Amino acid sequence: xxxxxxxxxxxAGGALVGPRLAERLGVPFLDRALPSEIxxxxxxxxxxxxxxxxxxxxxxxxxxxxxxxxxxxxxxxxAPDAVDEEAYRRTTEDVIREHAAGGDLVVLGRAAALxxxxxxxxxxxxxxxxxDRRLEQAVRLADGDRAEVEKRLDETDRAREAYVRxxxxxxxxxxxxxxxxxxxxxxxxxxxxxxxxxxxxxxxR
Numbered sequence: 001x002x003x004x005x006x007x008x009x010x011x012a013g014g015a016l017v018g019p020r021l022a023e024r025l026g027v028p029f030l031d032r033a034l035p036s037e038i039x040x041x042x043x044x045x046x047x048x049x050x051x052x053x054x055x056x057x058x059x060x061x062x063x064x065x066x067x068x069x070x071x072x073x074x075x076x077x078x079a080p081d082a083v084d085e086e087a088y089r090r091t092t093e094d095v096i097r098e099h100a101a102g103g104d105l106v107v108l109g110r111a112a113a114l115x116x117x118x119x120x121x122x123x124x125x126x127x128x129x130x131x132d133r134r135l136e137q138a139v140r141l142a143d144g145d146r147a148e149v150e151k152r153l154d155e156t157d158r159a160r161e162a163y164v165r166x167x168x169x170x171x172x173x174x175x176x177x178x179x180x181x182x183x184x185x186x187x188x189x190x191x192x193x194x195x196x197x198x199x200x201x202x203x204x205r
Contacts, residue, residue, distance in 0.1 A: 002027055003105045003122040004200050005112035007172055010156040011134030012127035012184040013141070013192065018108035020193045025200060027104035030096065034110070038091050049088075089167060109160075113177050114168045123200050126178040127192065129185030131157075137185050179203075 002025050008014025022029035039049035093115045099105050100116055113124040129137070131153070139149045164172040175181050180199050184192050 001103050001121060002200050003100055003103075003116070003119075004107075004196065005116060005122050005124050006106065006108045006127065006196075007111075007113055007125070007178070008108065008127040008184070009129065009134060009173075010153045010160075011136075011138030011141075012129055013137065013189045014108055014127055014184075016141070016189050017127060017184070017192050017196070018106055020190075021196055021200075022106035024193060024197050025104070025106065027106055028099070030099055030105055030107040031109070034092065034095060037095050038088065041091050041095075042087060111164050111168055111172070114164065114170060117177075123180065123196075123203050124178040125196055125199075126173070126175070126181040127184040128173065128181065129183045133185035 004021065004025070006014055006018050006021070008017070018031060019029050035049040036046055038044075039046045042049070092110055096107055096110060096112055096115050097119075099107070100119060100122065113122075113126075116122050116124075128134075135146075135150055135153055138153055139146050142149055161172055164170055170177065180196065182192055182195060187195075
């Protein structure tokens with residue numbers, strides 16, 4: 001049984017490493033299909049579920065970014081749509097746990113290392129790197145405008161950090177959350193996949 005959670009800072013190549021790793025290990029990859037499954041469970045349109053998805057900086061992450069600095073909890077002071085956002089987060093956790101219970105899996109993002117922190121089976125991996133090198137890699141991978149990519153990097157970093165801090169009271173960069181932390185800007189991404197594959201298979205044995 002092989003379960004790997006991959007947490008990736010923006011520009012660290014998670015969107016490439018995750019599916020390549022799953023293919024290499026011969027296990028399902030849980031990422032893009034997740035909003036579809038959540039939409040079905042919550043009876044909401046797929047485009048709304050995609051917009052809320054934490055991995056693409058949806059309202060749930062942005063709401064956490066607004067609330068985290070002032071320490072608000074869900075209650076009387078919470079924004080009107082907070083209950084819906086909380087339901088989306090809980091359903092995301094349920095889907096991840098159910099897929100993990102079924103066995104082999106690679107899951108990207110969604111604070112999966114924290115969602116599955118009490119499960120002894122998964123290998124938890126963090127992909128990161130210095131901001132300037134992540135920016136260069138993101139520009140290269142996206143083949144986009146540097147200014148736009150830089151803005152996206154900073155906004156996504158802040159939103160994801162706020163999301164994890166607010167809902168899980170943790171720092172997503174904390175190495176104690178992971179078995180393996182890799183500077184994914186220092187080595188080729190194919191090598192990153194090799195490293196994680198070897199760690200995962202060794203852990204399984």
